[in-house]
Amino acid sequence: xxKVIEAExxxxxxxxxxxxxxALNEVSCSFExxxxxxxxxxSGSGKSTFLSLLAGLDVxxxxxxxxxxxDIREIDRDSYRMNQASVIYQAFHLFPLLTVLENVMFPMQLxxxxxxxxxxxxxEFLGKVGLPEGLYGKMPNMISGGEQQRVAIxxxxxxxxxxxxxxxxxxxxxxxxxMVIVDLLCKLAHEENYAVIVVTHNxxxxxxxxxxxxxxxxxxxxxxx
Amino acid sequence: xxxxxxQMARTPVRTILxxxxxxxxxxxxxxxxxxxxxxxxxxxxxxxxxxxxxxVRQIPDSFQQTLQWNAETKDYDVRKNAQxxxxxxxxDMLFPGAEYIAGPEQRAFYTSYGPEYLMYNxxxxxxxxxxxxxxxxxxxxxxxxxDETVKIKITKVIGGDQRLEGAVDNFCDHxxxxxxxxxxxxxxxxxxxxxxxxxxxxxxxxxxxxxEVYIGLEYIPGSLETGLCLPDGSLPEDTFRDGQxxxxxxxxxxxxxxxxxxxxxxxxxxxWRQCQPVTGTNKTCLLMPFYNGQAYICEGRDISEEEYASGxxxxxxxxxxxxxxxxxxxxxxxxxxxxxxxxxxxGRRFWLDGSxxxxxxxxxxxxxxxxxxETSDYEVVGIYDVTVSGxxxxxxxxxxxxxxxxxxxxxxxxxxxxxxxxxxxATSSFxxxxxxxxEFLKGWAEYGTDQLELTFYDMGYSQxxxxxxxxxxxxxxxxxxxxxxxxxxxxxxxxLFITKQAQRTAIERSLGMRAAQCxxxxxxxxxxxxxxxxxxxxxxGTRFSGRVSVVNAGQSYYETTYTEGLTNxxxxxxxxxxxxxxxxxVFSTVLIMAAGVGIAWGKMNRSLKREPMQLxxxxxxxxxx
Numbered sequence: 001x002x003k004v005i006e007a008e009x010x011x012x013x014x015x016x017x018x019x020x021x022x023a024l025n026e027v028s029c030s031f032e033x034x035x036x037x038x039x040x041x042x043s044g045s046g047k048s049t050f051l052s053l054l055a056g057l058d059v060x061x062x063x064x065x066x067x068x069x070x071d072i073r074e075i076d077r078d079s080y081r082m083n084q085a086s087v088i089y090q091a092f093h094l095f096p097l098l099t100v101l102e103n104v105m106f107p108m109q110l111x112x113x114x115x116x117x118x119x120x121x122x123x124e125f126l127g128k129v130g131l132p133e134g135l136y137g138k139m140p141n142m143i144s145g146g147e148q149q150r151v152a153i154x155x156x157x158x159x160x161x162x163x164x165x166x167x168x169x170x171x172x173x174x175x176x177x178x179m180v181i182v183d184l185l186c187k188l189a190h191e192e193n194y195a196v197i198v199v200t201h202n203x204x205x206x207x208x209x210x211x212x213x214x215x216x217x218x219x220x221x222x223x224x225x
Numbered sequence: 226x227x228x229x230x231x232q233m234a235r236t237p238v239r240t241i242l243x244x245x246x247x248x249x250x251x252x253x254x255x256x257x258x259x260x261x262x263x264x265x266x267x268x269x270x271x272x273x274x275x276x277x278x279x280x281v282r283q284i285p286d287s288f289q290q291t292l293q294w295n296a297e298t299k300d301y302d303v304r305k306n307a308q309x310x311x312x313x314x315x316x317d318m319l320f321p322g323a324e325y326i327a328g329p330e331q332r333a334f335y336t337s338y339g340p341e342y343l344m345y346n347x348x349x350x351x352x353x354x355x356x357x358x359x360x361x362x363x364x365x366x367x368x369x370x371x372d373e374t375v376k377i378k379i380t381k382v383i384g385g386d387q388r389l390e391g392a393v394d395n396f397c398d399h400x401x402x403x404x405x406x407x408x409x410x411x412x413x414x415x416x417x418x419x420x421x422x423x424x425x426x427x428x429x430x431x432x433x434x435x436x437e438v439y440i441g442l443e444y445i446p447g448s449l450e451t452g453l454c455l456p457d458g459s460l461p462e463d464t465f466r467d468g469q470x471x472x473x474x475x476x477x478x479x480x481x482x483x484x485x486x487x488x489x490x491x492x493x494x495x496x497w498r499q500c501q502p503v504t505g506t507n508k509t510c511l512l513m514p515f516y517n518g519q520a521y522i523c524e525g526r527d528i529s530e531e532e533y534a535s536g537x538x539x540x541x542x543x544x545x546x547x548x549x550x551x552x553x554x555x556x557x558x559x560x561x562x563x564x565x566x567x568x569x570x571x572g573r574r575f576w577l578d579g580s581x582x583x584x585x586x587x588x589x590x591x592x593x594x595x596x597x598x599e600t601s602d603y604e605v606v607g608i609y610d611v612t613v614s615g616x617x618x619x620x621x622x623x624x625x626x627x628x629x630x631x632x633x634x635x636x637x638x639x640x641x642x643x644x645x646x647x648x649x650x651a652t653s654s655f656x657x658x659x660x661x662x663x664e665f666l667k668g669w670a671e672y673g674t675d676q677l678e679l680t681f682y683d684m685g686y687s688q689x690x691x692x693x694x695x696x697x698x699x700x701x702x703x704x705x706x707x708x709x710x711x712x713x714x715x716x717x718x719x720x721l722f723i724t725k726q727a728q729r730t731a732i733e734r735s736l737g738m739r740a741a742q743c744x745x746x747x748x749x750x751x752x753x754x755x756x757x758x759x760x761x762x763x764x765x766g767t768r769f770s771g772r773v774s775v776v777n778a779g780q781s782y783y784e785t786t787y788t789e790g791l792t793n794x795x796x797x798x799x800x801x802x803x804x805x806x807x808x809x810x811v812f813s814t815v816l817i818m819a820a821g822v823g824i825a826w827g828k829m830n831r832s833l834k835r836e837p838m839q840l841x842x843x844x845x846x847x848x849x850x
Contacts, residue, residue: 057735057837082737093732093841097232107736139235159736 004068004084004163004195005031005054011062011218012049023049025218026063033162036189036196038206040223041215047199048167050215054197055087055165056080082110086156090168092148094140100126100151101136107159118158125154129184146177153184157192164188166198170205182208229750232729233722243718244758250710251762251813252769257704258809259770264693264700272659275686276510279665280654281318281329282678283647286310294402296372297424301402312458312647313677318655320672323665327508328655330631331648333639334504334571334623335562338496338597342558343549345624347498349579355498358583359417359444360384360491362474363396365407371398373425374443380412384491395423395443398471405471412474414487416447416585446470449486452586452643453595461590485592492594493587496563501546502571502623503560505631507533509541511654512628513620514572514611516682520622525554525607528630532606536632540603544610546625557602558627564595565639568646571623577613579624584643598640603629619651650680659686711817715755715824722751723828730829731837740833748825755821756814763810770809 012024023046031037031054041047052058053065056077065072067080081087086107094103104122105115113121126136129150135143140151149169156164166185170178182205189196189210198205206212212223233240285307292301315329360383366376377396379389398404399421407413419442423431431440449465460466465486478484506512509527514520523544532539542558552558564587566574574582587595611622631637639645646652657665662681669679726747733743 055735078734078737078739080737081735087735089841091841093728093735095232095729095732097235102231110736110738110742155736 003030003032005197006066006069007050007053007063008066009063010050010053010060010065012046012053012058013061014049023218024053024060024220027218027220028063029213029220029222031163031195031197033195034189034193035210036186036208037198038209038212039197039199039215039220040201040206040212042201045215046218047215050220051087051165051167051197051199054163055085057087082107082159082161084161085163085165086159086161088149088152088156088164088166088169090171092140092145092152092172094148094151094155096140099137099139100131100143103140103151104154104158107155111160122154122158125157126151128157129154130180144177145172146174146180149173149177149181150184153181153188157188162194164194164196166196166200168200168202169198170200170202178202178204229746230753233750233754239718239721240754243714243722243754246710246714246718247755247758247817248762248765250707250714251759251817252707252766253703254707254711254817255763255766255809255813256770257700257702257707258812259767260696260700261704262809263770264697268690268693271689275659275684275689276516276656277659277662277681277683277686278511278516278654278656279329279662279679279681280513280650281331281648282650282653282680283309283313284676284678285647286676294400296397296399296401296404297421299372309458309647312645313674315648315653315655317674318677320668322668323672324658324661326656326658328511329653330507330511330655331567331653332504332506332511332570332631333565333567333637333652334502334574334626335565335634336500336574337503337560337627338500338563339559339561340499342499342501342546342625344498344501345545345549346575346579346581348545348549354388355386355495356389356419356442357497357581358385358419358447358494358585359389360414360487360494361389361417362412362414363417364412365396365409366393368406368408370406371396371404373397374423374427375407376427377407377444383414383487384494386495395427395441397421397424397443397445399443399445401446401470407471413471414474414478414484415471416449416487416490417444418447418585419443420445447585449483449490450586451588451590451592452584453589454642454645456639456642456645458645463590482592486588489588489592489594490586496587497581497583500563500575501625501627502575503540503562503627503629503634504571504623505629505634505637507631508656509628510656512622513651513654513682514622515609517620518612519618519620520609520611522607523610525605527607528628533630533632536630536634538601538603538633539606539630541607541609541628542605543622543625543627544608546627547605547608552605554605554608556605558605560599560601560603560627560629561597562599562634562636562640563597564641564643565636566644567639567642567652568644569649570620570651571626572621573619573623573651575623575625577611577621577624587643589641595641599634599636601633603627603633619649648677659683660690662687707813711820712824715817715821719751719821719825719828723747723825723832727832727835728841730832731835731841734833734837735841743833744826744829747829748822751825752818752822755818759814759817759821760810763813766813767807767810 007027007029010024010027014021014023027050039047039050053060056072059073067075095106101122104125105118108118108121131147131150135147140148170181173181185196185198186208188194198209200206211225214221214223287308288305289308291304291306293304295302315331318329361379362381362383363377363379366378369375374395374397376393379392379394382390421443422440423443448470450463454460472478472483479488509515528539528541540558547553589595730743730747733746
């Protein structure tokens with residue numbers, strides 16, 4: 001399996017007007033396609049910061065982060081997010097004023113996929129995440145949290161990338177939906193060859209992962225491989 | 226953009242509210258701008274047609290009382306004569322900051338002797354006896370003392386209408402408290418003026434008749450003194466001043482000083498019917514009859530500024546004069562200036578009804594007859610007509626009055642000055658910029674004198690301007706309200722549509738949208754809403770402004786169309802407002818668009834500066850809370 005992401009002594013310092021906070025300290029690890037990675041840790045340990053670096057939403061202040069062997073500082077990060085990596089959030093972050101179907105079509109529209117094709121593929125992705133067809137025309141606030149998260153996953157898939165980054169994807173879900181989402185993520189990794197990286201402090205999610213990292217005070221350690 | 230619009234369409238209340246409020250803001254803004262512009266352009270359109278002139282009158286320093294015997298009442302009449310220490314001149318009106326468009330000027334009118342022309346008074350009544358003034362020999366019908374009206378027989382006309390020779394007429398030495406006895410068998414010579422109605426026993430006899438009777442006029446004797454005066458108003462030395470007025474004709478009488486003076490005076494007697502007034506000015510509008518529309522050019526053109534400045538020999542001539550003499554536009558009129566009057570305007574001597582107020586004493590201090598002092602040919606460039614109102618006005622133009630550039634009269638300082646006086650409303654005026662009365666008076670209060678009384682005429686410009694200024698104040702309020710409302714709306718709704726949509730921006734960024742795409746995605750819908758609201762509001766504002774009048778309804782404004790060959794007997798200006806323009810609508814729409822996009826751009830940039838993860842994490846925390 002190929003390494004899609006490789007971190008090499010990555011560090012990150014938040015710098016505000018009055019203070020500096022070191023959120024990440026010499027984090028080194030790598031991520032491959034077809035596997036599920038869980039990053040656990042307490043709140044404020046730096047796991048979400050690490051995830052944002054992996055998503056290309058920011059760049060490390062120290063060390064190097066390689067995407068397909070290229071330094072993240074040198075690649076087009078917008079393009080990376082659009083075509084390679086997608087983020088799933090705890091709060092789903094769907095467009096509240098677009099329908100379920102339109103939310104999933106959105107990334108494809110950014111890629112200038114025709115409306116007809118985008119619609120077909122969106123329906124396909126929504127089918128894959130197991131969302132009933134009757135909900136496609138609903139607004140996000142009209143469906144349950146689990147359903148919303150499935151829509152978010154379908155939207156992530158729609159971008160066409162092979163890296164799924166999830167920030168506490170089950171944080172707002174009940175246990176039944178929690179397992180549905182975990183299974184879905186595992187299925188995407190193992191059957192669709194996605195590299196799934198999940199930031200969580202949910203033990204069940206961690207248990208389902210192929211590799212578990214622990215993050216404490218900005219330092220990453222392998223918990224289980 | 227479609228997604229952006231879709232999302233706006235799915236918050237209809239907010240979007241419609243924004244559209245409606247935007248509509249009203251644009252309406253106010255456009256309405257204010259429209260009214261403001263309309264007021265300005267209406268004023269600009271009529272600025273040239275309105276004129277503001279001032280007239281000047283010197284207030285007497287005092288009044289001197291003189292006593293004059295009245296034979297009818299057998300008592301002295303008290304006469305008041307205005308006294309002036311000195312006459313102010315137009316130069317005294319030049320003060321720092323005084324902004325004159327024309328003038329100030331004190332006009333003289335000159336009498337031109339034109340025996341080759343048919344004058345108005347003759348044309349009105351060709352066979353009328355010229356009874357106003359006469360130099361004649363006469364004898365009383367019986368021995369009498371002329372302390373009341375007595376009958377005399379005019380035995381010889383020395384100067385004046387010869388047809389009166391042999392006539393029996395009335396006479397009284399009216400202003401002499403001690404008249405001398407007149408004898409039937411003697412002949413007397415005097416200047417005779419018709420002046421008053423008969424009185425005394427002759428009048429009582431007439432009154433005894435129960436039939437309707439004609440009460441005639443009586444002749445009274447006149448002075449042999451020269452009629453000339455000096456520019457300061459004083460009178461030159463003359464041996465005949467306050468002297469004898471009735472002379473017994475004896476052998477050799479006409480060899481005496483008095484006899485020679487009578488003969489010299491007789492040479493000019495009766496020439497009135499062959500004279501016409503000529504008024505020199507620096508601008509036609511300074512003459513009140515032209516200013517107020519009583520006189521207007523019906524053919525040809527006005528005298529140009531250049532012609533006024535250079536003193537060209539051109540003139541405006543009255544229609545009746547031109548018709549009476551078979552003249553037409555472009556013809557030359559021969560002007561022979563005989564004497565000058567600065568006391569009154571021509572209309573007070575050459576009346577529009579054809580009567581003439583004559584002067585006495587047309588001899589110089591040496592007793593020689595006054596001679597023409599300047600001869601010129603003037604080209605008629607404009608023919609004017611006069612509306613005779615029937616009301617006597619001090620501003621009435623004179624019959625047969627020629628209007629010429631003041632500079633064209635070489636002896637304009639006053640040769641053969643028969644009457645002089647201070648500046649009066651009818652002889653002195655100036656033009657100032659429209660709307661400049663208050664400022665002028667402010668300067669006048671500081672530098673001017675109380676001895677000169679100013680009266681301003683602006684054809685209602687002040688009222689029109691006040692009305693338009695009021696509308697402009699209202700338009701300013703609308704404009705400010707529109708601007709404030711626009712800014713408040715733009716700030717508030719850009720907060721709702723953009724700042725509050727930071728999460729959407731963050732999601733879009735996390736999905737790989739570039740900053741520019743995010744900007745377009747967010748701004749396009751917002752900008753379109755602004756554009757639609759602003760456009761509809763602006764168009765509505767323009768339409769609505771068409772129904773708002775900046776001119777006071779029912780207000781009359783006086784016409785000045787005596788220029789450029791226009792004939793207009795309706796001396797009112799029909800003030801039409803400037804046409805509505807679409808410029809304010811375009812201006813408002815562009816302004817609102819620019820402000821809206823600018824504000825939204827700023828807010829968008831602030832959102833884009835924040836990292837999406839940070840924004841989405843915040844939202845997550847908020848969500849968790």
